Amino acid sequence: MLRDVLEMQRKLQPDVLETLGKRYRILQYIRLMQPIGRRTLATQLSTSERVLRSETDFLKQQGLILIQSAGMLLTEEGNKLLEGLEQTVKYAFGLEDLERKLAGYLSVPKVIVVSGDSDELPVVKKELGRATVQQMKNRVSPGDVIAVAGGTTLASAADMMVPDAKWHNTIFVPARGGLGEKVEIQANTISSAMAMKAQASYRLLHVPDQLSEDTRRSLMQEPGVQEVLDLLKSASLVVHGIGEAKTMAGRRTTSASLRSRLEEGSAVAESFGYYVNQDGKVVHRENTVGLQWDELRSDQTVITVAGGSSKAKAIDAYMRYRPSSILITDEGAAKAILNQSGAPEATE
Amino acid sequence: MLRDVLEMQRKLQPDVLETLGKRYRILQYIRLMQPIGRRTLATQLSTSERVLRSETDFLKQQGLILIQSAGMLLTEEGNKLLEGLEQTVKYAFGLEDLERKLAGYLSVPKVIVVSGDSDELPVVKKELGRATVQQMKNRVSPGDVIAVAGGTTLASAADMMVPDAKWHNTIFVPARGGLGEKVEIQANTISSAMAMKAQASYRLLHVPDQLSEDTRRSLMQEPGVQEVLDLLKSASLVVHGIGEAKTMAGRRTTSASLRSRLEEGSAVAESFGYYVNQDGKVVHRENTVGLQWDELRSDQTVITVAGGSSKAKAIDAYMRYRPSSILITDEGAAKAILNQSGAPEATE
DNA sequence: TCTCTGCGGGACTTTAATCGTCCCGGCGGA
DNA sequence: TCCGCCGGGACGATTAAAGTCCCGCAGAGA
Numbered sequence: 001m002l003r004d005v006l007e008m009q010r011k012l013q014p015d016v017l018e019t020l021g022k023r024y025r026i027l028q029y030i031r032l033m034q035p036i037g038r039r040t041l042a043t044q045l046s047t048s049e050r051v052l053r054s055e056t057d058f059l060k061q062q063g064l065i066l067i068q069s070a071g072m073l074l075t076e077e078g079n080k081l082l083e084g085l086e087q088t089v090k091y092a093f094g095l096e097d098l099e100r101k102l103a104g105y106l107s108v109p110k111v112i113v114v115s116g117d118s119d120e121l122p123v124v125k126k127e128l129g130r131a132t133v134q135q136m137k138n139r140v141s142p143g144d145v146i147a148v149a150g151g152t153t154l155a156s157a158a159d160m161m162v163p164d165a166k167w168h169n170t171i172f173v174p175a176r177g178g179l180g181e182k183v184e185i186q187a188n189t190i191s192s193a194m195a196m197k198a199q200a201s202y203r204l205l206h207v208p209d210q211l212s213e214d215t216r217r218s219l220m221q222e223p224g225v226q227e228v229l230d231l232l233k234s235a236s237l238v239v240h241g242i243g244e245a246k247t248m249a250g251r252r253t254t255s256a257s258l259r260s261r262l263e264e265g266s267a268v269a270e271s272f273g274y275y276v277n278q279d280g281k282v283v284h285r286e287n288t289v290g291l292q293w294d295e296l297r298s299d300q301t302v303i304t305v306a307g308g309s310s311k312a313k314a315i316d317a318y319m320r321y322r323p324s325s326i327l328i329t330d331e332g333a334a335k336a337i338l339n340q341s342g343a344p345e346a347t348e
Numbered sequence: 349m350l351r352d353v354l355e356m357q358r359k360l361q362p363d364v365l366e367t368l369g370k371r372y373r374i375l376q377y378i379r380l381m382q383p384i385g386r387r388t389l390a391t392q393l394s395t396s397e398r399v400l401r402s403e404t405d406f407l408k409q410q411g412l413i414l415i416q417s418a419g420m421l422l423t424e425e426g427n428k429l430l431e432g433l434e435q436t437v438k439y440a441f442g443l444e445d446l447e448r449k450l451a452g453y454l455s456v457p458k459v460i461v462v463s464g465d466s467d468e469l470p471v472v473k474k475e476l477g478r479a480t481v482q483q484m485k486n487r488v489s490p491g492d493v494i495a496v497a498g499g500t501t502l503a504s505a506a507d508m509m510v511p512d513a514k515w516h517n518t519i520f521v522p523a524r525g526g527l528g529e530k531v532e533i534q535a536n537t538i539s540s541a542m543a544m545k546a547q548a549s550y551r552l553l554h555v556p557d558q559l560s561e562d563t564r565r566s567l568m569q570e571p572g573v574q575e576v577l578d579l580l581k582s583a584s585l586v587v588h589g590i591g592e593a594k595t596m597a598g599r600r601t602t603s604a605s606l607r608s609r610l611e612e613g614s615a616v617a618e619s620f621g622y623y624v625n626q627d628g629k630v631v632h633r634e635n636t637v638g639l640q641w642d643e644l645r646s647d648q649t650v651i652t653v654a655g656g657s658s659k660a661k662a663i664d665a666y667m668r669y670r671p672s673s674i675l676i677t678d679e680g681a682a683k684a685i686l687n688q689s690g691a692p693e694a695t696e
Numbered sequence: 697t698c699t700c701t702g703c704g705g706g707a708c709t710t711t712a713a714t715c716g717t718c719c720c721g722g723c724g725g726a
Numbered sequence: 727t728c729c730g731c732c733g734g735g736a737c738g739a740t741t742a743a744a745g746t747c748c749c750g751c752a753g754a755g756a
Contacts (some may be wrong), residue, residue, distance in 0.1 A: 002350055008433050011410055012371045016364050023360045037703055049746050053705085062359055063478060069703060085356050130411055141730060160411070165735085242648070385732055398715050401734090417732055419725060513706085703752075710745070716738090723732075 007094055007115065024089050026055055027064065027074065027082050035071030059096045098334040100328070105341055106319040110326045111266040117332025118153075119308040124330050129156035129308045131328050136237060139301045139326075142168040145231050148191035149175040149272060149290055153305050157239070158190050161197035173231050177207030182251075187290075190280030198250055203228045207289045207311060220289055232291050235300065242271040242306035244314045245283075250277035258284065269314035271304075271322070276311070280321025293322065301325045312336030365440045367372045372437050374403055375422065375430050377410065383419030413607050446682040450675070453689055454667040458674045465680025467503075467656040472678050476655045477628075479676050484585060487649045487674075490516040493579050495639055496539035497588035497620060501653050505587070506538050507681035509545035518548040523588060524621055524638030525555030530599075550578045558670040568637055580639050583648065590654040591618040592662045593631075606632065617662035619652075619670070625646065626661070628669025641670065645667055649673045660684030 002159035010017055028035060029044055038056065042049040056072060059065045064078035071266035095113045103111040103171070112131050116124035132154075140146065142165070149152060174187035183189055188204050205228050207219055219225055243251075249259055265283030267275040271299030273286030274293060296302060302323060306315050307330035316337050319327060358365055369610040377392055378384060387403065390397040404420060412426035420432070443461045451459040460479050464472035482504075488494065490513070496502060520543035522535035531537050536552050537628045543550030553576050555567055567573055583631075593615035597607055613631030621634030622641060643651060650671060654663050655678035666686050667675060 002353060004432060005350060005353075008429050008436075009368065011412065011429055012368055012433075013364065014410075016361065020357065020360055039702075048744070050746080054743075056707095060510075062362075064359065067704070081356050081359060084352055085360075088353050088356075134409075162408075179538075193707070253442050315703095383717080387731075396715070402714075415733070419732070423729095486751095697756100699754105699756080701752105701754085704745105706749080708746085708748100709733085709745100712743080713744090713754105715740075716736095718736085718738105720735080721733095724730095726727100 004087065006088070010092075021089060021093050021096070023055060024082070024085060024113070026052070026059065026076055029067060030072050031074050031079065031082060034073035035068065037071045041072070041204065046055065047336070057206065058244045059190045087151040097330065098331065101338055102329070102334050105338065106316070106327065108319060108324055110328045111334075112326065112328045113331055113334045114306070114307070114328075114332050117307075117309050117311050118330050119332055124307060124332075125153065125156045126160060128153060128243050128305055128328060128330060129158070129160035132157040132303065133160050133162070135303055135326055135328060136239060137164060137166050139303070140166050140170060140237055142166065143170065144237060144241065145171045145173060145235040146191075146194075146237045147173050147175040147195060147232055148187060149238075150185050150190055150242035151243060152181075152185050153241040154239065155185050155193075156188050157305065158197065158288060159194040163197070163199045165198040166196035167181060170198070171195075171231060172198070172202040173235060174203075174205045174290070175232065175238065177205050180338070180343040187225065203231060203234075205229075205290060209299060216287075216289070221343040229289065233295060235291075237301050237303065238291065238296065239303045239305065240271055242304060242311060242318045244268065244311055245270050245275050248275075252286075270316040271318055276317055276321070278317050280317055296323060298323075307333050309333055309336040312340060350436065351439060354436070357518075359583060369441050369444070371403060371434060372406065372430070374400070374407065375426055376422050378413060379422050379427065382421035383416065384421075385419045385617065388531065389420070395646065407664040409635055416681045423496050425640040428513050440459060443679065446679065446686070449686055450677070450682050452684065454664070454675065455674045456547075456672055458666060459682075460674065460676045461679055461682045462655070462676075463679050464653060465655075465657050466678050467658050470543065472680075473501065473504045474508060476501060476653055476676060477506075477677060480505040480587065480653045481508050481510070482502035483651055483674050483676060484587060485512060485514050487651075488518060492513065492518045493521060493583040494539075494542075494585045494587065495521050495523040495580055495583040496542060497586075498533050498538055499589035500533050500589060501589040501655065502538050503533050503541075503586065504539040505653065507561060508544050509544070511547045511581060515546035515548040518546070520546070520548060520550040521553075521576060521583060522553045522638070523580065523586065531573055532563060551579060553577075553580075553638060554572050564635075564637070574636070577637065581643060583639075583655075585651065586644065586647050587651045587653065588619055590659060590662050592616065592654060592659055593618050593623050596623075617665040619666055624665055626670070628665060644671060646671075651676065653677070655681050657681055657684040660688060664688070 007019070025045065027039060029331070038053055039049055042052040045052065056065065056067065060067050063075060064076055064081060065072050095115055098113045099111045102113065103109070112129050112135065114124060114127040116127065118124040118128060136146070172191040174191045176187050192202045192204065205225065207216070207225060220229070245262055248270040251263055262275055262284055266277050267283040268278050269276050271283070272291065272293065273288055275284040276283055277283050303326045304319065304324040305328045309332035312333050315329060315333055354365070370664055373393065374389070377389060386401055387397055390400040393400065404413065404415065407426070408415050412423060412429060413420050413424055413480065424574045434516065435549070443463055446461045447459045450461065451457070460483065462472060462475040462479050464475065466472040466476060484494070520539040522539045533550070553573065568577070586642050593610055594620040597610055610623055610632055614625050615631040616626050617624050620641065622630055623632040625631050646670060651674045652667065652672040653676045657680035660681050663677060663681055
């Protein structure tokens, strides 16, 4: 109930909880160290002194703290408020907490965690999609080339795409050729769907898999294909998902020998057609054309999207050893990852 | 539970609920009139088009509305949010609703309603006090003269007074001389207490009641008294409470003949030493020196503070016939007033 | 008793966000 | 076909927030 209201409030005013938490933290610190001076507190909270000052002025006006020459201290009312708001803040910042912990554990610059578990609620996948589109918008500039991989998660991101000035003259390019999957979740389909929804342009990479090596090579020499591959290399934004190795192998037309090879190498994660084991070692690589891991440059933004507690191991295996600028995941996956990592505080 | 959280949130970020309500209203209107254009909606909501535009841009980004060339319409998510937030908003804006209705009914420019009933919870009286101080601060300028009457409500306002630059060189003056009450709630005591808490200066009006007419007249000729009376006339801010006639008569040293006179005239309210009946007619006037009603000028700000459902009739009787710039009351009184006024929608 | 440090708070400048205003091209109904 | 309303872009003005610097004061220590 409270959870729902907070969730809706987050929808209607996203940064409210942020400032709420900021002020809560200030009160917390004051309670902890009272009486404490402005400058000391500012360095403790690693904010500018001026910002903290306007905050404390506000808190004073609300009658929550007293400002004396010896420093600041909580009023009785401030104390009560701090107590009463404890659970609320704990929940409201569970996600931010997860983001911070995950970013540390996986060494990713930025982690976005949406609430829920996409394994349980399909809505959460849409939420992941929306978050993905938003992050893409944050990082893209008009005229950029955007490489998009396949998967069900990215398909929902394509659903959530909306036109925006940011997409002007951008080109959406599939990150890889066909991987023998259903057409709705192929990179070609998704990148073109995104482009159309964004009212941007797109290219297709028509390279079927399961070709003979010779045919494939000659196909790659084709001007149309070559152009797309060049575009792909110039992409400033790469968006991709992560799959569980078993699910992916099942989804694709995979030979029995490959299956056993994956099992032998205990592959857990798949992305871009690469299968990796728990230590991030590549067990197998699908034989398709497109973006290669070792071609990723540091000036490219790589957005990784994957959610659901069932994908926890896959995300962990992939993220710890492969570069990514932004990880977008959900609460279920985030908690599962942190739990299996052995960090006890991740449970609560 | 939810109520508490919202109340605390209001403490930590007062204008949150305001913008929440604004956005909620926008969604409401869109649901009602979809598809609707920006300009049409702006005039409906009587906001600037530009403001509404940034709001709708935001709502669009949050995926709550769709913006098409035909106009704006709700998404499914927006619909759900509107439903889910209904009760929350209803509560959160119960107070604002009351303020608006009261302002209309009593013809007061501004009404502040704090939540709760000071008859039931003593805390609410403090809240009234805080609100009073805040409104005073909004209207005062350094150097102003402030006239303060007596009463328990204003005593709690004095408790809540805090130093501020606004009080520089202000002078607090009691609105009336003694009225035979306990010293803690006399105007003299309260105005001086306020002044000291505000670190401002104050004057006292030492005119005991129950003097012979001759003595009183000669006392008023005294330079010290005369100076205070002159200051009183130059006051730019007048703060006073409203009492129930019966309570006040009981509290003061009142003769039996006066009591019967008040009863005959069916006096319900008392303020400034004036007793008025339900139609605002003056039944009796205490014989003390100080500010008179007919001396109030339109350039003065009159702040009236009174709360508690028991005072509903008194507030009603006073406010409908006497000038006041700001009425500060509580939920209990506000609802009681509107209920007895015969407005059926005030109940819920 | 004197100095010296850290306190709150005032004042001014700079920066960023917001809002007012004006305009354009498109789409649909008359 | 024309006209009115639609969304959306652009730019200057206004205002709020933050950066910066300084001051007087109170209390601890020499």
